[in-house]
Amino acid sequence: MDRYLVFGHPVRHSKSPFIHTLFARQTQQELEYGLAEPAVDEFAQALRTFFDQGGKGCNVTVPFKEQAFTLVDRLSPRAKRAGAVNTIKLTDDAVLLGDNTDGAGLVADLKSHGVTLADSRILLLGAGGAARGALAPLLAELPSELVIANRTHAKAQQLAAEFCDLGHVTAQTYEQLAGSFDLVINSTSASLQGELPPLAPALIHTDIAIYDMMYGASDTAFISWAKQHGARQIMDGLGMLVEQAAEAFTVWRGIRPGTKQVLRELKRNLGVI
Ligand code: ATR
Secondary structure, three states: OEEEEEEOOOOOOOOHHHHHHHHHHHHOOOEEEEEEOOOHHHHHHHHHHHHHOOOOEEEEOOOOHHHHHHHOOEEOHHHHHHOOOOEEEEOOOOOEEEEOOHHHHHHHHHHHOOOOOOOOEEEEEOOOHHHHHHHHHHHOOOOOEEEEEOOOHHHHHHHHHHHHHHOOEEEEOOOOOOOOOOEEEEOOOHHHHOOOOOOOHHHOOOOOEEEEOOOOOOOOHHHHHHHHOOOOEEEEOHHHHHHHHHHHHHHHHOOOOOOHHHHHHHHHHHOOO
């Protein structure tokens, strides 16, 4: 049977085996999908061993995405732009192809919620790996403007400069932010510590869409905050998780699984519904 897995550390709580097992059942693909948690300095060796032993493909998650970028034979254009690899496929001619499906997953999830990206004004909070992965796919949707705000302003400036060939993208400090945004995407890891990016409540209005790339069984700190200040369309990163997985599955198997039912089952599994 064709073997796939996700590399991460820690990875025990990963939902990827659950998601890909449902995709395989739905599309009648014969495959198994497992977990691997190598020590942080043993990822390269573990990756090599997996493919030497007949593995067909893998996902890569924190903290290995940047390292995976350096270990594959070839990079997709979107992985090159993201500077990180979350999906590896062993091609028919035995090449390890590194791809990145995170940004495509975000955009697919936004669209499935009916969010219009073309001509919209987008605020992206954070300038780490998650933001970098999202930028090219977001800009490909032709927003009128994309503003990056980050606690360390220099990192936002650096990202804006790196992606300005793809659209109207600028960096502003949290204090500089003004005007009306259509969509705010939180790519910071602040929610992990129960913290909030220092966003002025005045930026939240009833027609704004709020997306937190994080998710949990209960609302993230950012989502609670946005609700408190009157935002009505609020989304967390669970849909992005399923959509990036669907994109990876398509890269590996050449067949696109449906995501709606799988997302529902995942929510049930997490106790969200
Ligand atoms: P990831 O790969 O998930 O993006 P990362 O590269 O460590 O992780 O980036 C984390 C992002 O969250 C950064 O933009 C970080 O801001 P700094 O660049 O200033 O460190 C942001 N972040 C983390 N905690 C935050 C907090 N409490 N408030 C605001 N931003 C925060």
